[in-house]
Amino acid sequence: MNDQKLMKATLQEYIEAFNAGDASRVIALFASAATIEDPVGTPIKRGSEEIAAFYGHATTLGARLELQAPPRGSHANSATITFKVHIAGPNGPAHIDVTDVMEFDQHGKITSMRAYWGPDDYHIASAS
Amino acid sequence: MNDQKLMKATLQEYIEAFNAGDASRVIALFASAATIEDPVGTPIKRGSEEIAAFYGHATTLGARLELQAPPRGSHANSATITFKVHIAGPNGPAHIDVTDVMEFDQHGKITSMRAYWGPDDYHIASAS
Numbered sequence: 001m002n003d004q005k006l007m008k009a010t011l012q013e014y015i016e017a018f019n020a021g022d023a024s025r026v027i028a029l030f031a032s033a034a035t036i037e038d039p040v041g042t043p044i045k046r047g048s049e050e051i052a053a054f055y056g057h058a059t060t061l062g063a064r065l066e067l068q069a070p071p072r073g074s075h076a077n078s079a080t081i082t083f084k085v086h087i088a089g090p091n092g093p094a095h096i097d098v099t100d101v102m103e104f105d106q107h108g109k110i111t112s113m114r115a116y117w118g119p120d121d122y123h124i125a126s127a128s
Numbered sequence: 129m130n131d132q133k134l135m136k137a138t139l140q141e142y143i144e145a146f147n148a149g150d151a152s153r154v155i156a157l158f159a160s161a162a163t164i165e166d167p168v169g170t171p172i173k174r175g176s177e178e179i180a181a182f183y184g185h186a187t188t189l190g191a192r193l194e195l196q197a198p199p200r201g202s203h204a205n206s207a208t209i210t211f212k213v214h215i216a217g218p219n220g221p222a223h224i225d226v227t228d229v230m231e232f233d234q235h236g237k238i239t240s241m242r243a244y245w246g247p248d249d250y251h252i253a254s255a256s
């Protein structure tokens with residue numbers, strides 16, 4: 001599938017559902033055999049059960065995604081979002097700089113999510 | 129290789145070299161067998177000759193890359209940049225919203241560049 005508007009609408013819904021803390025809305029965007037690599041370079045989670053566990057946990061942490069630029073499509077079935085994740089870290093407020101690359105099936109469901117962020121993309125807010 | 133600082137320094141040099149219109153500086157950042165898919169979903173360019181032709185042309189167009197967020201690393205050998213490309217389009221000033229995903233070898237050379245942008249990420253500046 002190559003419906004740029006549908007991919008971007010799904011990415012927008014992903015952000016809104018995540019920020020609403022609604023794991024079931026987030027999970028509903030994924031195909032049943034989807035994979036998640038978050039962050040890129042760590043073991044892949046695969047399938048509905050692992051995806052549900054991942055977002056079931058992630059949406060209880062009070063994290064908030066702040067989009068930093070418009071989503072990008074492609075000339076194929078993939079699209080990206082670039083955002084900050086604001087979190088209440090163990091040492092106070094923090095954020096992580098992230099770019100997600102998502103692939104979609106012909107029904108507009110996410111089949112692959114890869115989250116690009118490295119150890120030094122985690123920023124602890126400086127004390128003031 | 130997994131040197132986050134080296135990958136990000138290379139991405140910064142990529143932007144500066146491109147904006148200086150210096151194709152040889154850009155090309156020097158790539159491994160000899162590197163691939164370019166720009167935009168994602170179109171045929172892949174491969175190897176020094178095709179990469180030189182690609183950037184030799186791209187850097188003559190007066191395009192300018194404007195970073196929109198800090199580069200992201202990963203827990204592996206890949207990193208991303210999210211930027212606008214400002215161009216003098218056939219119908220006046222325009223910009224393209226792009227995210228590049230790059231992979232690197234153990235020497236810090238780029239082995240793969242994939243540029244995510246779709247047909248509707250090309251924006252013609254509105255007349256005023």
